[in-house]
Amino acid sequence: MPQTTDSPTRDISWTEASPHDCVVVGAGPAGSMAARAAAEGGASVLLIEEDWEIGVPLVCAEGVGKETLAQFVDVDPKWVASRVEGAIFVSPSGRRVRVNYPDAGYILERKVFDRDLAALAAAAGARVQVGLEAVGVSPGENGLHRVEVRRGDEKGTIEARLVIGADGFRSRVGRWAGLDTRLKPGEIHSCVQYLVAGADVEEHYPEFTAGREIAPGGYAWVFPKGRGTANVGVGISPVTAKQSALEYLERFLDQRFPGAMRLERMVGGVPAKPQERLVGNGLLLVGDAARVADPISGAGIINALASGTMAGQIAAAALREGDVSGRRLAAYQDEWERTIGKDIRFRARIRDVFLKLTDADFEAILDVGSKLFAKGDVRSIDPYQVVRAIITSSPRFLKIARHLLQ
Ligand SMILES: Cc1cc2nc3c(=O)[nH]c(=O)nc-3n(C[C@H](O)[C@H](O)[C@H](O)COP(=O)(O)OP(=O)(O)OC[C@H]3O[C@@H](n4cnc5c(N)ncnc54)[C@H](O)[C@@H]3O)c2cc1C
Structure with missing residues (x-):
């Protein structure tokens, strides 16, 4: 529901309902899964989201693996914008390798997906409140945490035995609980993306381009979403980049899809360094707040689901x-x-x-890939075979591999 200036809600049921067994801060995939698992485990759960619409604003390219997603949820067709059947890897000089991987995954409609995950948490018994921002967590009396919350001009306190921080990569919950959640600039993927229309994309084949001039310390992506639309973005390492992520993206878009129309822009970050401590007294961190995204690709949806589920189950057991x-x-x-x-x-x-x-190096890696993937689909190729082929293709890669194994 859109927020209106003249109607800060008078609903104060969230203060009356206290204390809860568990308050989950943030209704992204990690928070909703944590709330669902904790509620299924018998806990009384309140899931709060500062925005007025779950899943909005979207900050994601929405790519996800089919088999891994099915481990956590029964996939609803309305979550799926497009299927992924392989990928195209592009070298800095523009050479392309196409890899077939039938039924590999989906490009989601995360606005629908996130909202439905919260609905699944509600169906499991969790209370869900939107437009409610946590502004502080502190230890209270009788072992209860005090979660200070704000909704428009209203302020309140919710008491809970346990707090789950699912508040994304700039997590404040962890910090309030005394965990060191600081990140240096080099430990973040700095990302910007447009949803574009009128792009000449190859449907079902996400495209990844590497190169120091294209996306230093990261890559550019094109994730087709059907009807000529696509999520097109870049992720860079701010310490190796000479310009902002947006400047790299604008250049990439102008060259790759001249004339494509920009429908929506989003800016965000993904943590690239794992968090050391995920727990405190009465506190658990999940998803991006726990920095569980893949440090190389920046993919974090599946690990958000995994960490949320695991934390919710353990929270419920601990509460019992x-x-x-x-x-x-x-x-x-x-x-x-x-x-x-x-x-x-x-x-x-x-x-x-x-x-x-x-x-x-990227050109050399693409050479190896193009030989390996020339025939058949990727399922018939052992991933270790790929790594072995890259490592043994040059003394430089052998040296790198030795460094990794130390
Ligand atoms: C540009 C970009 C592209 C990406 N593409 C992909 C991809 O293709 N595939 C993939 O797997 N991953 C991708 N990711 C990563 C993925 O989006 C995240 O890892 C994932 O969303 C993490 O889920 P989460 O629930 O931990 O956090 P989030 O989805 O960030 O949810 C956190 C929620 O907490 C709420 N919140 C924050 N603070 C408070 C507060 N104080 N009180 C109440 N609510 C609060 C926020 O509003 C938000 O709704 C991408 C990330 C970026 C930035």
Whole structure:
């Protein structure tokens, strides 16, 4: 519902409903999944979202893997803008390699997807409140957290035994709870994207272009969404870039799709360095707030769903046992490290290498790829075969691989 200037709501039920077992701050994919899992585990849950419309503003290219998504939710066809059947990799000089990967994934309609995930949390028993911003979290009496909230001119306090911070990559919840959530500029993908129309895209084949002059420390993407529309964006490392992400994107768009119409612009960041601590006393961080996105690609939807689900389940169990101490909640961090966190940390090291690759390196990698992918689809190729082929293609890559294994 759009916010109007003359109607700051008089609904104060959110203060009356306190205390809750669990308050989840942020109704992105991570928060909604955490709220859903905690509610399914028997907790009384309040999910709050500062914006008046869940999923808006959108800050995402909306690409997601089909099999991994199905591990967390039954996919509703209305979430899907377009199917992904492969990918096109483009070198700095413009050479292209097309890889077939039938049924690989989707380009989502995240505005619909995010809203439905919140609805699923509500169906599981969570209360959902939009237009309610958390402005502080502090320890209160009887082991309860006090979550200070604001809605327009109104202020209130919600008490909760446990708080889940799902408030995105600039998470304030973690900071309020005393966790060090600072990031240096080099530890962020700085991104900007247009939804464009009238673009001559190859439907079902997202396109990725690397190059120091195109997207230093990152890449440019084209994610087709059907009917000649596409999410076209760049992600860069602010420390290696000479210009703003927007300047790189404008140049890329003018060259790649001259005449394409810009329908919507979005600016955002993705953390590229994993968060050290994900828990505190009565506190869990999930999704971008916990910095669980892939440090290389910046993809974070699936790990938002995974971390939200895991945290919600462990929160519910801890609440049932009456122990929400940091020591009890460390089970979430341990489980995360064991299953996914280790891989993210390794990928963060690979990103360090990625940042050092030259345009000549990208051209050489594309050469290897074009030979490997010349025949058949990618499913018939073992990913380790690809890595092995790249590493053994030049002494420079061998040296890099040795560095990674140290
Ligand atoms: C340009 C760009 C393109 C991307 N493309 C992809 C992609 O193609 N595929 C992919 O997998 N990932 C992609 N990502 C990453 C992905 O969007 C995120 O990893 C994902 O949205 C994380 O989900 P989340 O729930 O943790 O956080 P978010 O989706 O950021 O949700 C956080 C929510 O918390 C709310 N909030 C914040 N503070 C408060 C507060 N104080 N009180 C109440 N509510 C609050 C916000 O309004 C927001 O709704 C992209 C990111 C960017 C920036």
